[in-house]
Amino acid sequence: MMGTRATGKSFTPFASTASLAPLAVFRIIFGVLMLFSTLRFWVYGWIDDLYIKPSFHFKYYGFEWVQALSAEGMYGLFTLMAVASLLIALGLAYRVAAVLFFLAFTYVELIDVTTYLNHYYFVSLVAFLLIWLPANRLYSLDVRFGWKQPALRGSPWFVNIIRLQLAIVYFYAGVAKLNPEWMLEALPLKIWLPAKADMPLIGPLLDYEWVAYAFSWFGAFYDLTIPFFLWNRKTRPFAYITVIIFHILTWLLFPIGVFPWVMIFSTLIFFGDDFHQKVLSRLDGIFKLPASANFTQSRIHPALRIFFIIFLAWQVLWPWRFMAYPGKLFWTEQGYRLSWRVMLMEKAGYVTFHITDPRTGRSGEAHPSDYLTPNQEKQMSTQPDLILQFAHYLEKEYQAKGVEDPVITAEAYVTLNGQGSRLFIDPEADLTEKDDSFAPKEWILDYED
Amino acid sequence: MKNCRAFIFVLLAFLAAACKEDPKDDQPADSFDRKALFTNLSETAILPAFLDFVKQADSLQQIAEAFRLQPDLPNLSALRDQWIQTKFASKQIELLKFGPLNDTKMYSLVDKWPTNEGFIEGFINGSDPITESFIQGKGATSKGLPAIEYLLFEEKDADLLLARLKNEPRRVDYIVAASHNLYQKTLEIASLWSPLGDNYQAEYIENTFSGLDGSLSLTVNQMSSHLEFMLVSKLGKALGKDLNRDADPVYLEAYRSGVSAGCLLENLLIFRELFKGGAGLGFDDYLDYLNAKKDNELLSRRILDQVQDLENRLSNISPSLKETLDQTTTEDLYQELRELLVLVKVDMASALSVTLTFTDNDGD
Structure with missing residues (x-):
C-alpha cells in the first residue's frame, strides 16, 4: 500500500535508489502553482497588455523567430498552459503535459525580452527537467488508471536534479550579491527600503541606513548558505523557517509577484521521504492504486545521467560568462541575464x-514612447542590446517611409544605483551599422565613477 | 547538533542586527512624512490652481457677456487679455492631470488643441441658436479655450476683428456660449479635488502607498510625462524635430494669440510649485532627505536651477515663440528642456523609487 512509511527503512543510506515521494509532491505543487500563476496572469489582463497590444516586441538573440500570436492564439497558448499545469498536478498524461507546458511557457517567455524575470527562467528550466523525470510514478492519475507502473523508488538523480537546480539559483543569487555596491554601500536597498517606510510594523525601521546594510548582508548570507542548510537534515527545519520568513519579507517589500511562493513551496523538496509520504498520504483518495498495481523501481538511463551532468555543468558555468566582457557588468549588462541576478x-x-537621412542631410528625432509600452521603454532605456534592436526597428520604419539608408544614433542617459545620470552609449555611433552578437559592444560608453 | 547550533546562532545574530535598534546608530532625520508632503502640495499648489482656474473662467464668461452687450475695442481688449489669463490658469491644471482629472479625461473638454476651425465655422454658419447647451453637445475640438482663441485671435488686428464680430453676431454668441460652458467645466474639474466636492484631496493625502498607484508615483510620473509632452509635442513638433518635417508654428500651442512661450512658462511654474511645495514640504525636501545627488551636487538644487534657467529663457523670448522658431535660442531652449526631463524622469524618479515596474506589478 502506498503511503506506508516502511519502504524507506529497508535501504542503506548509500543505496543506489531514493524515494520518489519528494518528486511526486514537487510535481503536484509545481502544477498547482503554475495553474495559479497562469490564471493570475490572465485575470490581471497581462496577456493583452504584454503580448497582444504592443506592436513591437524585443527579441532574444537567436530567437527572433518567436513571434507573438494573434489574440486567439495567445489566449489559446495560455489555455494550453493552464490545462497542462493541471495535468501535471494530477499526473495525467504527464509526459505529454510536461512537454506541452515547457514549450508553451518558454515560447511565451521568448516573445519579449522586456518581460524577462529570473523566476520565469527558473520555471522554464524546471519545466524542462520535469519532462525527463518520473514524477508521475506515484500519486498520479497515470498510475491510478494503470497507464504507468507505480514506482516508490528510483535513481537519486531524479530528486536531486531539482534540488541542485534550486541550490544553483540560491547560490548564484548570493554570489551575484558579493559586489562592492551591495556589500559595502548597501545599494540598491539603500534606495529602495526608505521608499517603503510607510509599511506597517517594520516600516519605520526601513529609514535607517544600517537596516539596508543588515538586509544586504543577510540577503547575501541567506542566498549563499540556504541550500546547504536545507540539504542538511539537522538544520533543515530552521532553514525552512528562514526560507518562509525571508520570502514573505521580500514579498511584502517588493513587487515580485509569485516568485516568493514558488520558492517557499519548491524548497519543500529538500525535506525527507517521511515528510513527503505524510503529505502524499492525505491524497490517497484522489490517487487510489489499481488492485493490480505492481511496484517497480525507476532507473535512470545512462544517457540521461550524462545529459543531467552536462545540464548542471552548463548551469554552473553560464553565469560566469560576464567575465569575458570588458567594463562594468551592471552598466553594460553584457552577460547579465539568465544568471540569477535578482x-x-x-x-x-x-x-x-x-x-x-544622408541623402538630404536632414535629421530628426524619434521617441520610444511613441512606439513602446511604458514597461518596454523602461527596459529598453537601460539595456544596450535592446537599444540596438529598437534602432534596427526604427531603421525599417524609416526605410518604409522612403529614407533608404538612415543613420540612427541614440542619445541615452542612464542612472545606476543613484549615481547621477550620464551618457550611456556612444552618441556618434550609427546603430544601423552595428549587429548584435555575443561580441563585446564597443559602442557602450565606459562607466566612470 | 553542532551544525544546528551554529545555524541558529548565525540566524539569531542577523535577526538581532535587523530588529534591534542600535543606540549608536544615527537617528534618521525623522522619517519623511509623505502625508505632510501631500497635504502641503494639495493645499499650497494644487487646490489654489483649481480655484484660480474657476475664477479666471468666471471672469472670462462675464467679460464675454459684457462684450456682447457692448462690442467695442476696450471690451475686446479686455476679453482677449482675460482669455490669456484663463489659458495660463489652464496650463497649470494641465500638469495636474493625474488621479481623477486623468481618469475622467475632463481636461480635454476645456483645452484640447488644435481646435477644429472647420467644425466651428460650420456651427456658426448653421441656424441652431448658439447657447451653452448647444456647445455642451459638441465635441472637444469645437469648444474650450482653443475654440475661443480661434474666434478672438483669428484676426490679429483688433479693429478688423471687431468689425467682423459686429457683423457676425453668431461668432460672439459662440464666444459667450463657449465661455459659459468652459466655466461649468472648470467647476466640475475643481470639484474633483475640492473637499466640498468629490474630495480627491483626502484620498491623495492618505494614499502614501509606495506602488505605482500611490500618490507619490502618480505625481512624479505625471510631472515627468508632462515635461516629455512639453518637449516632444509642444516644442519638438513646431521645431520640426520629426525627420522631413520643417519647423512650423501651427504646431505651437496657442500660436494665434502668440502666448505659446507663456503657456510653457505656466507649465513650468506649476511644476516648480509642486517640486518646491512653496515654503513647506516639497519634492526638493524629499530628495534632500534621501541625499539624492547629481555630479556631487544636490539633485534638488540641479532641478531648481534648471527650471530657473528655462524660465529665464522662456521669459526672454521676444516677440513670441512663433517668430523665433528658427533661432538658436529656441533650439537651446529645447535642449535645456530635455536636460530637465532627464533630471526628472531618470534621476528623480530613480531616487524616489517610482520608476515603472513590470506590468505595474511584478519585477525582480
Whole structure:
C-alpha cells in the first residue's frame, strides 16, 4: 500500500535508489502553482497588455523567430498552459503535459525580452527537467488508471536534479550579491527600503541606513548558505523557517509577484521521504492504486545521467560568462541575464533616437514612447542590446517611409544605483551599422565613477 | 547538533542586527512624512490652481457677456487679455492631470488643441441658436479655450476683428456660449479635488502607498510625462524635430494669440510649485532627505536651477515663440528642456523609487 512509511527503512543510506515521494509532491505543487500563476496572469489582463497590444516586441538573440500570436492564439497558448499545469498536478498524461507546458511557457517567455524575470527562467528550466523525470510514478492519475507502473523508488538523480537546480539559483543569487555596491554601500536597498517606510510594523525601521546594510548582508548570507542548510537534515527545519520568513519579507517589500511562493513551496523538496509520504498520504483518495498495481523501481538511463551532468555543468558555468566582457557588468549588462541576478540594481534611463537621412542631410528625432509600452521603454532605456534592436526597428520604419539608408544614433542617459545620470552609449555611433552578437559592444560608453 | 547550533546562532545574530535598534546608530532625520508632503502640495499648489482656474473662467464668461452687450475695442481688449489669463490658469491644471482629472479625461473638454476651425465655422454658419447647451453637445475640438482663441485671435488686428464680430453676431454668441460652458467645466474639474466636492484631496493625502498607484508615483510620473509632452509635442513638433518635417508654428500651442512661450512658462511654474511645495514640504525636501545627488551636487538644487534657467529663457523670448522658431535660442531652449526631463524622469524618479515596474506589478 502506498503511503506506508516502511519502504524507506529497508535501504542503506548509500543505496543506489531514493524515494520518489519528494518528486511526486514537487510535481503536484509545481502544477498547482503554475495553474495559479497562469490564471493570475490572465485575470490581471497581462496577456493583452504584454503580448497582444504592443506592436513591437524585443527579441532574444537567436530567437527572433518567436513571434507573438494573434489574440486567439495567445489566449489559446495560455489555455494550453493552464490545462497542462493541471495535468501535471494530477499526473495525467504527464509526459505529454510536461512537454506541452515547457514549450508553451518558454515560447511565451521568448516573445519579449522586456518581460524577462529570473523566476520565469527558473520555471522554464524546471519545466524542462520535469519532462525527463518520473514524477508521475506515484500519486498520479497515470498510475491510478494503470497507464504507468507505480514506482516508490528510483535513481537519486531524479530528486536531486531539482534540488541542485534550486541550490544553483540560491547560490548564484548570493554570489551575484558579493559586489562592492551591495556589500559595502548597501545599494540598491539603500534606495529602495526608505521608499517603503510607510509599511506597517517594520516600516519605520526601513529609514535607517544600517537596516539596508543588515538586509544586504543577510540577503547575501541567506542566498549563499540556504541550500546547504536545507540539504542538511539537522538544520533543515530552521532553514525552512528562514526560507518562509525571508520570502514573505521580500514579498511584502517588493513587487515580485509569485516568485516568493514558488520558492517557499519548491524548497519543500529538500525535506525527507517521511515528510513527503505524510503529505502524499492525505491524497490517497484522489490517487487510489489499481488492485493490480505492481511496484517497480525507476532507473535512470545512462544517457540521461550524462545529459543531467552536462545540464548542471552548463548551469554552473553560464553565469560566469560576464567575465569575458570588458567594463562594468551592471552598466553594460553584457552577460547579465539568465544568471540569477535578482534585484541587484536600481537603473533608469531615457533615450532619444536621432535619425539622419544622408541623402538630404536632414535629421530628426524619434521617441520610444511613441512606439513602446511604458514597461518596454523602461527596459529598453537601460539595456544596450535592446537599444540596438529598437534602432534596427526604427531603421525599417524609416526605410518604409522612403529614407533608404538612415543613420540612427541614440542619445541615452542612464542612472545606476543613484549615481547621477550620464551618457550611456556612444552618441556618434550609427546603430544601423552595428549587429548584435555575443561580441563585446564597443559602442557602450565606459562607466566612470 | 553542532551544525544546528551554529545555524541558529548565525540566524539569531542577523535577526538581532535587523530588529534591534542600535543606540549608536544615527537617528534618521525623522522619517519623511509623505502625508505632510501631500497635504502641503494639495493645499499650497494644487487646490489654489483649481480655484484660480474657476475664477479666471468666471471672469472670462462675464467679460464675454459684457462684450456682447457692448462690442467695442476696450471690451475686446479686455476679453482677449482675460482669455490669456484663463489659458495660463489652464496650463497649470494641465500638469495636474493625474488621479481623477486623468481618469475622467475632463481636461480635454476645456483645452484640447488644435481646435477644429472647420467644425466651428460650420456651427456658426448653421441656424441652431448658439447657447451653452448647444456647445455642451459638441465635441472637444469645437469648444474650450482653443475654440475661443480661434474666434478672438483669428484676426490679429483688433479693429478688423471687431468689425467682423459686429457683423457676425453668431461668432460672439459662440464666444459667450463657449465661455459659459468652459466655466461649468472648470467647476466640475475643481470639484474633483475640492473637499466640498468629490474630495480627491483626502484620498491623495492618505494614499502614501509606495506602488505605482500611490500618490507619490502618480505625481512624479505625471510631472515627468508632462515635461516629455512639453518637449516632444509642444516644442519638438513646431521645431520640426520629426525627420522631413520643417519647423512650423501651427504646431505651437496657442500660436494665434502668440502666448505659446507663456503657456510653457505656466507649465513650468506649476511644476516648480509642486517640486518646491512653496515654503513647506516639497519634492526638493524629499530628495534632500534621501541625499539624492547629481555630479556631487544636490539633485534638488540641479532641478531648481534648471527650471530657473528655462524660465529665464522662456521669459526672454521676444516677440513670441512663433517668430523665433528658427533661432538658436529656441533650439537651446529645447535642449535645456530635455536636460530637465532627464533630471526628472531618470534621476528623480530613480531616487524616489517610482520608476515603472513590470506590468505595474511584478519585477525582480
